[in-house]
Amino acid sequence: MALLDSTKGTTIRDYSTDELVEQAKIMRGYDLATLCCAGSGHAGGTLSMMDIVAALYLKVANHDPKNPMWADRDRIIWSGGHKAPALYIGLAFAGFCEKKDTALLRRLSSPFQGHPHWLKLPGVECSSGSLGQGLSIAVGNALAARLDGKDYHVFCIMGDGEQQEGSVWEAAMEASHYKLDNLVAIIDNNHLQIDGKTEDVMNIEPIAEKYEAFGWELIRINGHDMKQVVFALEEAKRRKNGKPICLLCDTVKGKGVSFMENQAGWHGKVPNKDEMAKGLAELGVADKVPFEELFAHAAAYQKEVDRKLEAKMPKFSKNYWWNAQPETMQVKMKPTRMGFGESLSENGGDPRVVCLGLDISGSITISEFYAKHPERKGRWLSMGIAEQSATAAAAGLAKEGKLPVFGTYATFAASRNLDQVRVSLCYANYNVMIAGAHGGVSVGPDGATHQALEDLFAMCSLPNMMVVVPCDSVETKKATTDLLFEQKGPKYIRFAREATPIVSDETTPFVFGKANVIRFRGENTDFAKAFETKLESNYRNEHEDLTIVACGPMVPEAMRAAWILKKDFGYEARILNIHTMKPIDAEAIIRAAKDTGIVVTAEEHQIGALGWRVAGIITESPEVYGTPVLTGYIGVKDRFGDSGAPWELVKEFEVSAEHIAQKAVELMKAKKKVAERELVEAK
Numbered sequence: 001m002a003l004l005d006s007t008k009g010t011t012i013r014d015y016s017t018d019e020l021v022e023q024a025k026i027m028r029g030y031d032l033a034t035l036c037c038a039g040s041g042h043a044g045g046t047l048s049m050m051d052i053v054a055a056l057y058l059k060v061a062n063h064d065p066k067n068p069m070w071a072d073r074d075r076i077i078w079s080g081g082h083k084a085p086a087l088y089i090g091l092a093f094a095g096f097c098e099k100k101d102t103a104l105l106r107r108l109s110s111p112f113q114g115h116p117h118w119l120k121l122p123g124v125e126c127s128s129g130s131l132g133q134g135l136s137i138a139v140g141n142a143l144a145a146r147l148d149g150k151d152y153h154v155f156c157i158m159g160d161g162e163q164q165e166g167s168v169w170e171a172a173m174e175a176s177h178y179k180l181d182n183l184v185a186i187i188d189n190n191h192l193q194i195d196g197k198t199e200d201v202m203n204i205e206p207i208a209e210k211y212e213a214f215g216w217e218l219i220r221i222n223g224h225d226m227k228q229v230v231f232a233l234e235e236a237k238r239r240k241n242g243k244p245i246c247l248l249c250d251t252v253k254g255k256g257v258s259f260m261e262n263q264a265g266w267h268g269k270v271p272n273k274d275e276m277a278k279g280l281a282e283l284g285v286a287d288k289v290p291f292e293e294l295f296a297h298a299a300a301y302q303k304e305v306d307r308k309l310e311a312k313m314p315k316f317s318k319n320y321w322w323n324a325q326p327e328t329m330q331v332k333m334k335p336t337r338m339g340f341g342e343s344l345s346e347n348g349g350d351p352r353v354v355c356l357g358l359d360i361s362g363s364i365t366i367s368e369f370y371a372k373h374p375e376r377k378g379r380w381l382s383m384g385i386a387e388q389s390a391t392a393a394a395a396g397l398a399k400e401g402k403l404p405v406f407g408t409y410a411t412f413a414a415s416r417n418l419d420q421v422r423v424s425l426c427y428a429n430y431n432v433m434i435a436g437a438h439g440g441v442s443v444g445p446d447g448a449t450h451q452a453l454e455d456l457f458a459m460c461s462l463p464n465m466m467v468v469v470p471c472d473s474v475e476t477k478k479a480t481t482d483l484l485f486e487q488k489g490p491k492y493i494r495f496a497r498e499a500t501p502i503v504s505d506e507t508t509p510f511v512f513g514k515a516n517v518i519r520f521r522g523e524n525t526d527f528a529k530a531f532e533t534k535l536e537s538n539y540r541n542e543h544e545d546l547t548i549v550a551c552g553p554m555v556p557e558a559m560r561a562a563w564i565l566k567k568d569f570g571y572e573a574r575i576l577n578i579h580t581m582k583p584i585d586a587e588a589i590i591r592a593a594k595d596t597g598i599v600v601t602a603e604e605h606q607i608g609a610l611g612w613r614v615a616g617i618i619t620e621s622p623e624v625y626g627t628p629v630l631t632g633y634i635g636v637k638d639r640f641g642d643s644g645a646p647w648e649l650v651k652e653f654e655v656s657a658e659h660i661a662q663k664a665v666e667l668m669k670a671k672k673k674v675a676e677r678e679l680v681e682a683k
């Protein structure tokens with residue numbers, strides 16, 4: 001069977017093997033062009049999958065591009081959501097959407113999110129991006145088919161590295177327990193993942209025997225031999241012997257582009273224009289991929305995104321955006337994550353320190369632990385893509401007196417493994433440091449699945465857990481060192497991927513659990529020098545008009561807001577840098593609330609982790625009873641993230657200085673009204 005017209009029951013088109021080979025080449029060309037256009041994404045694994053995608057979407061799967069929700073369609077679940085471009089191109093070539101629209105990959109509000117979202121694009125079967133969940137979805141889907149008496153098939157696409165997630169094996173067990181012979185797992189066995197060779201990161205072999213031992217039927221093929229691919233997929237649909245089928249496809253990461261083939265470095269990298277041109281030439285499809293048209297289409301879409309974003313930004317007397325004024329308030333930017341790596345590099349000599357890798361080591365800088373110190377390699381423990389087990393393994397190491405440090409995307413470091421963090425680390429009160437990297441919306445084009453916007457709720461809610469959210473790379477380094485050696489117990493440090501302003505230096509105080517006050521003192525060519533920072537306990541009330549309580553990358557935004565408020569409105573703002581969210585400096589918050597009567601909180605997170613905690617401190621403090629305090633919250637407003645450039649998302653999710661300033665002005669107006677009313681009532 002093939003592409004169908006579901007109403008007439010007729011075949012739309014049946015591709016020959018040669019035609020599929022040709023289509024796969026062109027699809028690879030589109031992959032290069034759309035990735036180049038997006039400026040980020042995953043080249044290696046999308047290229048290794050493309051022959052299978054061509055066979056599945058254009059020939060083997062029963063589906064109808066004009067009727068994407070046709071009840072009898074075969075379901076294709078992409079468990080490895082990072083290969084979204086291959087999915088989008090498969091859909092486009094099958095006719096579910098326009099080919100040129102795949103160039104909208106990773107742009108704000110686009111249906112072509114960095115990781116697939118089924119609510120945005122017809123034909124996408126489920127939302128994914130957090131590895132190791134797809135096979136369970138597929139099991140549920142296959143069980144539903146049986147309950148409904150339907151005879152469609154469910155295909156589930158996974159990577160070989162992904163096999164390291166324990167949940168894959170829970171699903172594998174369920175599939176054979178329920179004899180799901182309507183389920184086909186497809187493994188893109190390209191032998192590479194982010195940190196290197198799968199066998200080095202965490203050996204999954206003997207993978208074929210493992211599936212067989214779990215009660216699956218195993219078919220092993222060359223995933224680039226179109227005849228074998230089509231035959232195996234069709235055979236998987238034919239076989240009905242009460243066993244789920246695992247199609248183990250031996251592939252080459254980066255297949256088709258010589259300089260990308262078998263290179264781990266091309267996992268999460270995209271070609272520049274020259275590399276794209278070279279790749280298209282090697283594939284022999286330069287004349288079949290209208291890359292200029294694709295780029296123009298994306299540019300037109302982007303123009304509209306820019307216009308909408310600009311329209312929704314609060315306006316002030318001039319443009320106060322970062323480095324927008326040529327002569328004044330210039331700031332340097334550096335990713336906060338760098339501070340984490342610098343501290344580990346400096347402090348990793350302590351023999352108690354052990355670092356656990358979760359296959360994202362370079363990007364979150366935890367690999368700095370051993371990068372210049374090969375002698376530390378024995379204390380570097382690669383755990384693969386297995387956040388839950390690694391968390392509990394860290395507990396085991398801590399139990400014996402080690403100082404374990406592990407980290408990954410904040411959403412996988414604090415949510416995926418939440419029960420392990422709760423019971424194995426926090427309840428037992430073990431001395432383990434968790435790095436929640438790439439936190440907040442500023443992680444950018446990867447999209448909602450990778451934007452940790454709820455992690456601080458979870459981490460701050462756990463007894464014994466300490467939580468630090470530093471404001472820049474300098475503070476991240478200090479906080480990492482402090483947490484590592486001075487604070488004993490479970491601890492969570494959260495930092496961002498994007499380069500953010502450096503607003504502190506070596507002399508800036510950092511005392512765990514104690515807030516800093518930051519005050520705008522007048523414009524300076526150097527943004528950081530326009531401010532004075534003091535430990536809050538050393539600060540004397542200056543009777544400011546309002547307070548901004550901020551943490552993490554919102555501290556620099558709060559500083560910029562203080563600048564706007566002073567220059568445009570003459571308002572003085574006291575900024576509290578709450579780098580330690582737990583234990584929080586309640587005294588500093590109470591003093592600020594009493595002194596200023598207005599408290600605006602600013603967090604790059606769902607509103608509440610900071611905002612509601614601060615409000616709670618104010619409302620339950622007898623010292624503030626009788627003092628009117630107006631509160632406002634800046635943060636993400638109960639919605640999931642989106643793909644987009646980091647600074648676009650700061651605007652889209654309304655977590656910029658301009659939004660803080662706007663809220664402060666609104667509260668100042670309210671404060672004045674209250675004062676006027678009180679005056680009238682007094683008369």
Ligand SMILES: Cc1ncc(C[n+]2csc(CCOP(=O)(O)OP(=O)(O)O)c2C)c(N)n1
Binds near residue numbers: 046190192194360
């Ligand atoms: C739960 C989870 N942990 C970590 C990641 C980050 N991540 C994205 S892709 C990837 C490597 C995947 O390797 P593999 O499954 O072999 O895919 P391929 O090499 O074929 O791209 C990792 C660790 C993630 N998306 N989800």
